[in-house]
Amino acid sequence: MAVVRFAHLTKSYGSIPVVSDLNLELPDGSFTVLVGPSGCGKSTSLRMLAGLESVTSGTITIGDRDVTNLQPRDRDIAMVFQNYALYPHLSVRENIAFPLRASKVPRTEALARADSIAESLGLGQLMARKPKDLSGGQQQRVAIGRAIIREPSVFLFDEPLSNLDAKLRVETRTELLQIQRRLGITCLYVTHDQEEAMTLSDRMVVMRDGCAAQVGTPLEVYDAPVDTFVASFVGSPKMNLLDGQLTDGSFTLPSGFTFSVTQSVASGTVTLGVRPDDLIPTATEDGGATVTLVELLGPRAIVTIDARGTELTSVVETARMSGITEGATVALSARPGAVHVFDAQTGRRIVGDDTHRERRH
Numbered sequence: 001m002a003v004v005r006f007a008h009l010t011k012s013y014g015s016i017p018v019v020s021d022l023n024l025e026l027p028d029g030s031f032t033v034l035v036g037p038s039g040c041g042k043s044t045s046l047r048m049l050a051g052l053e054s055v056t057s058g059t060i061t062i063g064d065r066d067v068t069n070l071q072p073r074d075r076d077i078a079m080v081f082q083n084y085a086l087y088p089h090l091s092v093r094e095n096i097a098f099p100l101r102a103s104k105v106p107r108t109e110a111l112a113r114a115d116s117i118a119e120s121l122g123l124g125q126l127m128a129r130k131p132k133d134l135s136g137g138q139q140q141r142v143a144i145g146r147a148i149i150r151e152p153s154v155f156l157f158d159e160p161l162s163n164l165d166a167k168l169r170v171e172t173r174t175e176l177l178q179i180q181r182r183l184g185i186t187c188l189y190v191t192h193d194q195e196e197a198m199t200l201s202d203r204m205v206v207m208r209d210g211c212a213a214q215v216g217t218p219l220e221v222y223d224a225p226v227d228t229f230v231a232s233f234v235g236s237p238k239m240n241l242l243d244g245q246l247t248d249g250s251f252t253l254p255s256g257f258t259f260s261v262t263q264s265v266a267s268g269t270v271t272l273g274v275r276p277d278d279l280i281p282t283a284t285e286d287g288g289a290t291v292t293l294v295e296l297l298g299p300r301a302i303v304t305i306d307a308r309g310t311e312l313t314s315v316v317e318t319a320r321m322s323g324i325t326e327g328a329t330v331a332l333s334a335r336p337g338a339v340h341v342f343d344a345q346t347g348r349r350i351v352g353d354d355t356h357r358e359r360r361h
């Protein structure tokens with residue numbers, strides 16, 4: 001069993017807290033992603049689990065072992081970094097077999113295990129090559145192979161795809177997920193990329209300033225962000241977050257611009273969140289808002305709209321783009337039930353709006 005638990009995990013450098021009271025449980029075989037802006041403490045948390053960074057207070061357990069003060073090699077963990085270094089003079093086969101050779105597993109056995117892992121990683125045809133004769137994605141897969149050959153009970157990744165170009169990143173991401181599903185190893189994965197977090201994770205942990213702002217499945221976090229920070233961090237293009245006056249039926253910006261909103265949770269001064277997919281522009285002469293930019297993305301388009309000085313983003317299916325051109329005058333409405341209401345002062349979600357979640361599940 002490789003359930004990993006962080007209990008009240010804290011890390012400070014001098015008096016500066018970098019991770020504060022992090023509580024987290026990674027179920028056996030799960031894929032958890034720590035995601036958040038640069039500097040929020042993701043790598044530090046991962047490195048504490050790996051034993052590469054000491055813990056200021058709190059405990060880390062793997063299964064029923066308290067590993068808080070164990071040496072990295074005694075933790076049964078493997079880690080893949082953004083900058084993985086393969087041995088340039090060794091073949092793919094020897095690179096993958098290396099950790100076993102280093103722990104004195106006989107050569108024939110080590111190479112046989114490397115062959116079997118390489119097969120599952122789609123590297124079977126490349127075993128004799130040197131790293132310089134591989135693409136970036138292939139090199140990354142060799143690094144993964146080398147990490148999993150010891151069959152660790154926990155697998156850690158720190159931004160492992162950052163050095164790959166966009167297309168390769170998506171492909172390698174898919175492969176990684178397939179490998180993890182097949183092997184059933186508990187994974188903790190760090191990235192600043194919310195899309196990567198959404199696609200890879202069973203559970204995501206959105207971190208902010210050393211704390212877990214929200215823990216949940218990607219859909220839970222996307223559908224019901226706990227505050228405006230999570231709301232604007234998760235989802236692309238970003239959620240529109242607007243300060244103004246809400247009634248059941250309409251929302252009015254400080255400029256006086258009004259659009260229709262159906263919800264029953266709150267009224268008064270709030271921060272209203274509307275995802276671009278849920279903001280609908282309709283071409284009409286007296287709409288009061290203006291389309292300033294249309295960016296085609298194939299089946300959909302990102303439409304930037306100026307509503308009396310407030311910039312809003314909408315995503316529209318190209319089939320529904322009639323009249324939505326740059327310079328057109330539009331009215332806006334939010335898809336019924338699809339708005340998020342936040343406290344204007346604290347930014348916390350105002351609870352009770354379950355309509356949005358029902359719509360999606």
Ligand code: ADP
Nearest residue numbers: 013018036037038039040041042043044045190
């Ligand atoms: P992330 O991986 O989320 O980008 P890190 O965990 O690497 O963030 O770093 C979190 C914070 O801790 C950053 O503000 C960073 O500057 C600080 N930090 C990291 N290592 C040290 C160190 N050795 N001494 C002092 N501050 C550090």
Ligand code: MG
Nearest residue numbers: 042043044158
């Ligand atoms: Mg980092």
